[in-house]
Amino acid sequence: MSSNAQLFDRAQRTIPGGVNSPVRAFRQVGGVPRFIDRAEGAYMIDAEGTRFIDYIGSWGPMIAGHAHPDVIEAVQRAATRSLSFGAPTADEIEMAEAICKLMPAVEMVRLVSSGTEAGMSAIRLARGFTGRDAIVKFEGCYHGHADSLLVKAGSGLLTFGNPSSGGVPADLAKHTLVLEFNNIAQIEALFAARGPEISCVMVEPIAGNMNFIRGDAAWHRRLRELCTEHGALLVWDEVMTGFRVALGGAQQVYDIRPDLVVMGKVIGGGMPLAAFGGRADVMHKLSPLGNVYQAGTLSGNPVAVAAGMAQLRIIQRPGFYDRLAATTRQLMQGLDAAAARHGITFRTDSEGGMFGFYFADTLPRNYPDVAGADVEIFKRFFHAMLDRGVYLAPSMYEAGFLSAAHGPDVIAATLDAADAAFAQIGQA
Numbered sequence: 001m002s003s004n005a006q007l008f009d010r011a012q013r014t015i016p017g018g019v020n021s022p023v024r025a026f027r028q029v030g031g032v033p034r035f036i037d038r039a040e041g042a043y044m045i046d047a048e049g050t051r052f053i054d055y056i057g058s059w060g061p062m063i064a065g066h067a068h069p070d071v072i073e074a075v076q077r078a079a080t081r082s083l084s085f086g087a088p089t090a091d092e093i094e095m096a097e098a099i100c101k102l103m104p105a106v107e108m109v110r111l112v113s114s115g116t117e118a119g120m121s122a123i124r125l126a127r128g129f130t131g132r133d134a135i136v137k138f139e140g141c142y143h144g145h146a147d148s149l150l151v152k153a154g155s156g157l158l159t160f161g162n163p164s165s166g167g168v169p170a171d172l173a174k175h176t177l178v179l180e181f182n183n184i185a186q187i188e189a190l191f192a193a194r195g196p197e198i199s200c201v202m203v204e205p206i207a208g209n210m211n212f213i214r215g216d217a218a219w220h221r222r223l224r225e226l227c228t229e230h231g232a233l234l235v236w237d238e239v240m241t242g243f244r245v246a247l248g249g250a251q252q253v254y255d256i257r258p259d260l261v262v263m264g265k266v267i268g269g270g271m272p273l274a275a276f277g278g279r280a281d282v283m284h285k286l287s288p289l290g291n292v293y294q295a296g297t298l299s300g301n302p303v304a305v306a307a308g309m310a311q312l313r314i315i316q317r318p319g320f321y322d323r324l325a326a327t328t329r330q331l332m333q334g335l336d337a338a339a340a341r342h343g344i345t346f347r348t349d350s351e352g353g354m355f356g357f358y359f360a361d362t363l364p365r366n367y368p369d370v371a372g373a374d375v376e377i378f379k380r381f382f383h384a385m386l387d388r389g390v391y392l393a394p395s396m397y398e399a400g401f402l403s404a405a406h407g408p409d410v411i412a413a414t415l416d417a418a419d420a421a422f423a424q425i426g427q428a
């Protein structure tokens with residue numbers, strides 16, 4: 001049996017950084033990534049046989065718990081009928097109808113294979129529908145790695161953005177404007193100055209890629225008003241919040257209707273499946289009906305749809321989100337109490353089955369607030385918990401996730417580990 005360190009050494013010879021997605025490399029927290037062998041319920045077991053309580057859940061998808069029998073059985077059953085056809089199936093209709101039923105703003109939907117693909121397609125659709133090139137996003141929000149979305153704020157409030165990644169042409173990045181999350185004055189000034197240029201405003205309604213930061217309801221209402229007033233589309237990226245913070249996603253929490261919604265993670269049940277949808281008149285611009293092209297060999301893949309539909313049935317069971325939210329709140333309250341017992345400055349926040357924690361005395365409202373937090377104490381806490389069998393996100397810029405499998409015993413074990421971890425870091 002290879003150790004995690006041996007696997008990591010070997011992986012780095014053929015996979016850049018030894019991982020297929022950067023955050024998995026533990027670069028912000030240091031140490032050796034755990035190579036996972038299998039998972040069940042709330043637990044993951046690594047290559048050395050060490051068991052962890054999992055608060056990543058594959059970054060959101062595993063809301064029913066790992067290896068849920070209904071999901072596994074659905075995948076096994078679908079796989080026996082072949083893995084992919086490249087032709088329409090009845091099950092894709094069932095999934096589209098389920099998404100349209102559950103997501104208030106979604107009248108029509110197209111299935112794709114990743115959140116990146118869904119986000120990229122949504123902004124192309126917004127540009128095609130409006131005939132405008134500019135898009136607006138917010139610092140600290142992540143919408144996948146499409147070129148137009150890997151952009152950081154320009155030099156001034158009203159100036160277009162600059163690439164935040166190598167390989168993104170400045171000529172493309174300049175069409176993206178990046179403003180501060182939760183800042184009403186900035187978005188009002190931008191629309192006043194450049195409203196007619198803006199195709200869409202894309203936002204994570206609750207940001208989960210700069211820890212966990214709630215969009216203020218007043219700010220979200222203002223974004224909705226300004227987009228309507230100026231003929232821009234409001235695009236809510238609910239890849240993380242969709243079916244996670246509530247059955248109807250953040251749309252249900254805020255009672256706001258965006259024009260387009262980007263979805264992923266939970267709807268795939270752990271398989272590569274994402275989606276974008278919204279107003280029917282906008283979606284009708286998509287090929288083969290309209291002139292906005294979008295396509296995919298494995299879009300609506302039957303095995304992925306089977307996994308997603310099995311999970312969508314589970315989350316629609318009565319009380320699913322009440323129990324998930326109550327368990328998450330119980331965990332947050334327990335962490336707050338443990339930190340207080342050890343004199344550690346610490347805050348938490350959560351919505352549904354998604355949470356964040358901060359070594360600060362106030363909740364962050366934007367990216368600079370998070371960037372100013374104490375990363376060193378976060379690193380010490382991360383490893384103190386990992387050493388005690390609790391697997392948290394290996395970055396203070398990530399949110400955490402629970403599943404229906406996180407029962408009272410799992411929460412109690414987590415809080416025992418946290419008490420010892422806070423004691424340990426409090427002495428440093």
Ligand code: KE4
Binds near residue numbers: 142
């Ligand atoms: P994917 O292309 O990774 O399926 O989805 C991109 C995406 C889009 N929108 C939001 C709000 C997202 O959170 C994501 C992906 N989330 C990250 C977690 N921070 C996935 C983990 C990773 O990159 O490895």
